[in-house]
Amino acid sequence: MKRFSLILLVWIFCAATAWLVLSGPGRTKPATPMDRNHENQIMRSLIMEISTTFDLSKDPFALDSSSPSGLLVHENGRQIHSFMDLNAEKTPILLTIHPGSGETEYSVHASGDTDLNRPAALRVRILDRDLAIRDATAWSSDGPLHLFMQLPAAEESRHE
CATH class of the missing domain: 2.60.60 (Lipoxygenase-1)
Incomplete structure (x- = not known):
């Protein structure tokens, strides 16, 4: 039973770490579409x-x-x-x-x-x-x- 609970804890730890890394502040945000006003300002x-x-x-x-x-x-x-x-x-x-x-x-x-x-x-x-x-x-x-x-x-x- 100890082995099973230890394996379960390791899986939960790995899943939580992966979730934090993928959804954390370092994640790149999807690109927002460029508005038309910015297009006219390009030299x-x-x-x-x-x-x-x-x-x-x-x-x-x-x-x-x-x-x-x-x-x-x-x-x-x-x-x-x-x-x-x-x-x-x-x-x-x-x-x-x-x-x-x-x-x-x-x-x-x-x-x-x-x-x-x-x-x-x-x-x-x-x-x-x-x-x-x-x-x-x-x-x-x-x-x-x-x-x-x-x-x-x-x-x-x-x-x-």
């Missing part, structure tokens, strides 16, 4: 592709040296990227951008060694994976080039 990641037909390097023979040569990218008025001394063979430049949930404005300023005999171009495309969602080109025969682009709010861009 988008887009690619900005910048191409030029002229060198962005400093022109040693420039008459006006007050404006720096190179490429400046602004997001909502705040500078986010700056490239100096690039030649045309080094473009296109691919930048990862993270627009906010609201409307976002991008400004690209390019200046450098532009030849007066031929027009210069600055092309900016914003890509969502392989799909171009914005594409703009600025042309000039002399001087720096400016390009402005606006991205709509995150909810509006999904329905385009």
Whole structure:
């Protein structure tokens, strides 16, 4: 009888221990479904592709040296990227951008060694994976080039 009661106590102890371990505070809880509001707060990641037909390097023979040569990218008025001394063979430049949930404005300023005999171009495309969602080109025969682009709010861009 002692053996039987000892075996019964060991089985009860093992079952109680297993129950405590499986239902205790360390147990992982089932995943709760993600609400729609959290989905809208996830930051988008887009690619900005910048191409030029002229060198962005400093022109040693420039008459006006007050404006720096190179490429400046602004997001909502705040500078986010700056490239100096690039030649045309080094473009296109691919930048990862993270627009906010609201409307976002991008400004690209390019200046450098532009030849007066031929027009210069600055092309900016914003890509969502392989799909171009914005594409703009600025042309000039002399001087720096400016390009402005606006991205709509995150909810509006999904329905385009």
